[in-house]
Amino acid sequence: MARKAVAQELSRERILEEARQLFAEHGYHALTMRSIAKAMGYSHGALYYHFKEKAELFYALVNQDFHMLLQRQKEMLTRTRMGDIGQLEKLMLEFIRFGLENPYHYEIMFMINDSDLQIYARTEQAQCLELFATVVRAVIARQPGNEHKMYSIPWSLFMSMHGFISYNIRYRQSYEDVKKLADQHVKYLCQALQPAPQLTHATV
Template identity: 55%
Template structure:
């Protein structure tokens, strides 16, 4: 009965959101299961009902965030062409929107510096980048681009939008607040295609 009450009161989603925020603002090593529980107003024991250890909690955050981003990218890939935006432009805009509107998630996914934690992110970063690259390559005309360009252009586009997000994420602005700058950046990048 007590476990059921804890499960109903303290959801997995609430724990993930609080832990995500604490990991980004204070650092993974500075946060304990006890401090996450205190932040939520619960004992740390109630967290163990959902997660066996802090590393499992961190990995759940990473997986959830990359799954969400890959879902958004897959939607772009499968969506019909639109006259005002080509697929690559939509891809870059959606990536920027995700990064700025989910700043804490983006920082954990792509900007974390801790080597131990990077091991949790590398495979997911590669999965996300491969989907991103496949969308860019589908849009590229193979008769106009070399084989080398088919590999370097997606990476250059990714690095350019990552730099854009990294620059604006420091100010905690939303996508809507800098939408004109994002659109201008994307249009400039896509001129190479």
């Protein structure tokens, strides 16, 4: 019984991994459970053993991918101090690294251009964005006079990261290919959160 359970779990993982790439390459509507199974060398009955329909398979992918991203972000945050600009820089680099090391994951999570499919990722996207916004707001809160930025800055920073990731995914750049540029990009974005230096007038 134990051996059978392990085999079934491995089969489910293989389905998820290969279906992710198929969805990213061909789009959701171009695929059927039968075509997914055929591309994998499975019978479509093997897929139905684990997933009742294509939508259930797609949601399982989204849920798994966001869980992995959130776990990585939370683990990183436990090693740094809330409110530090350095913590925010590390969180942003971790997000960029995740996107470029897992392009098929990222496309499914953030780049599916279909309103019917976006509902599957809405809750998970909100959790991810709220975690990021919490860290950004902790940095802003330590700088008096920046309260008006609490809601606009997190979204602007996220969109800047998303643009960086999606551009490099399009041109098949890995994280290692653009690691130095990613670091510079994050530091440049975070500079806008730091207070401007006070000018001093020289006395005569």
